[in-house]
Amino acid sequence: MLRALTLQDNGVPIYVQLRDQIAGAIGRGDLKAGARLPTMREVAVSLAVDLNTVQRAYAALEEDGLVTMVQGRGSFVADPAPPSRSRSAEIRTLAAKVAAQAQAAGVSLDELAEALRHLSGRAAP
Amino acid sequence: MLRALTLQDNGVPIYVQLRDQIAGAIGRGDLKAGARLPTMREVAVSLAVDLNTVQRAYAALEEDGLVTMVQGRGSFVADPAPPSRSRSAEIRTLAAKVAAQAQAAGVSLDELAEALRHLSGRAAP
DNA sequence: AAGATTGTATGATAAGATTCATACAATCTC
DNA sequence: GAGATTGTATGAATCTTATCATACAATCTT
Numbered sequence: 001m002l003r004a005l006t007l008q009d010n011g012v013p014i015y016v017q018l019r020d021q022i023a024g025a026i027g028r029g030d031l032k033a034g035a036r037l038p039t040m041r042e043v044a045v046s047l048a049v050d051l052n053t054v055q056r057a058y059a060a061l062e063e064d065g066l067v068t069m070v071q072g073r074g075s076f077v078a079d080p081a082p083p084s085r086s087r088s089a090e091i092r093t094l095a096a097k098v099a100a101q102a103q104a105a106g107v108s109l110d111e112l113a114e115a116l117r118h119l120s121g122r123a124a125p
Numbered sequence: 126m127l128r129a130l131t132l133q134d135n136g137v138p139i140y141v142q143l144r145d146q147i148a149g150a151i152g153r154g155d156l157k158a159g160a161r162l163p164t165m166r167e168v169a170v171s172l173a174v175d176l177n178t179v180q181r182a183y184a185a186l187e188e189d190g191l192v193t194m195v196q197g198r199g200s201f202v203a204d205p206a207p208p209s210r211s212r213s214a215e216i217r218t219l220a221a222k223v224a225a226q227a228q229a230a231g232v233s234l235d236e237l238a239e240a241l242r243h244l245s246g247r248a249a250p
Numbered sequence: 251a252a253g254a255t256t257g258t259a260t261g262a263t264a265a266g267a268t269t270c271a272t273a274c275a276a277t278c279t280c
Numbered sequence: 281g282a283g284a285t286t287g288t289a290t291g292a293a294t295c296t297t298a299t300c301a302t303a304c305a306a307t308c309t310t
Contacts, residue, residue: 011141011185011296013267019136039286050269055288060136071287072277095240099133102241113238138266138297164256175299180258196257197307 002031002038007047014049018057026066026077037067037075127156127163132172139174143182151191151202162192162200 002025007017025031040058044051058075061067069075102112127150132142150156165183169176183200186192194200 011144012137013296015267016136041286051287052270052289053268056267058287069287070277071275072285074277074286095237098237099241109241113241136266140297166256176257177259177300178298181297183257194257195307196305197255199256199307 005043005047007049014053015056015060018043018054019060022057022061023064023066031077033077033079035077037077039074130168130172132174139178140181140185143168143179144185147182147186148189148191156202158202158204160202162202164199 002022005018005021007014022031022037031037037058038046040051040054043049043054047054058067058069062069065078067075068078098112099109102109127147130143130146132139147156147162156162162183163171165176165179168174168179183192183194187194191203192200193203
């Protein structure tokens with residue numbers, strides 16, 4: 001289940017906030033493959049935001065291969081990971097995304113890398 | 126010392142990225158109270174960004190009471206040290222979040238950690 | 251005092267983001 | 281098939297971001 005979307009008045013464009021929050025929910029597993037996303041209109045109304053703005057966020061998610069939209073049905077978490085992409089490219093993409101999160105949180109990449117290695121059970125080299 | 130500032134093409138306004146990165150550096154202790162910030166012009170030139178944009182980021186930081194600017198002298202970290210609360214806990218939270226994303230993407234934590242190290246190693250000046 | 255450095259300011263311009271209003275198209279339910 | 285739901289699309293208006301060019305003011309160095 002998708003935790004309630006929230007908007008902050010911190011200069012980050014609304015559609016970026018929506019895109020990142022939903023992408024996070026998908027990556028985190030809160031929204032599993034095939035799960036239905038809230039309707040664009042639902043999001044627009046609940047957040048008092050324009051339908052076009054929500055559409056932009058959803059379109060960006062589709063662009064990233066995270067969701068698929070079907071007219072008349074709704075929007076769903078995409079089933080497969082993009083197959084045409086090489087694995088190393090996927091890793092780089094994830095790393096770039098994560099790097100942005102880390103910077104926003106004021107965490108250096110080295111700090112995060114170390115914390116991840118710690119989580120994985122191995123000690124740093 | 127302030128770690129190299131970087132910009133990402135992810136829809137977040139440049140001045141917001143600069144503001145958040147510098148605020149993070151201050152909160153993290155990379156920039157201690159009284160320390161001098163890089164010149165607005167230095168930042169503008171090194172990142173190929175307009176002086177006005179950098180000024181906007183700095184003005185936002187001054188608005189938040191994080192830095193003070195003195196004409197002719199430079200910009201400095203404000204004296205009242207910002208409350209850096211439980212930093213290691215923040216890092217662990219971020220790491221857990223990111224770990225979930227990596228797992229959803231089929232990327233091992235070690236692979237991601239290495240990719241992050243790579244990103245951090247070739248940071249632009 | 252002179253020159254260089256640094257922050258401050260402005261006005262024009264272009265691109266991006268957001269809203270409003272409205273309409274159409276595909277899908278589902280009855 | 282009729283009606284409701286949902287995604288798709290457009291065009292205008294407004295505000296925000298970012299750039300460019302230029303200039304001024306305070307401070308420091310010499």
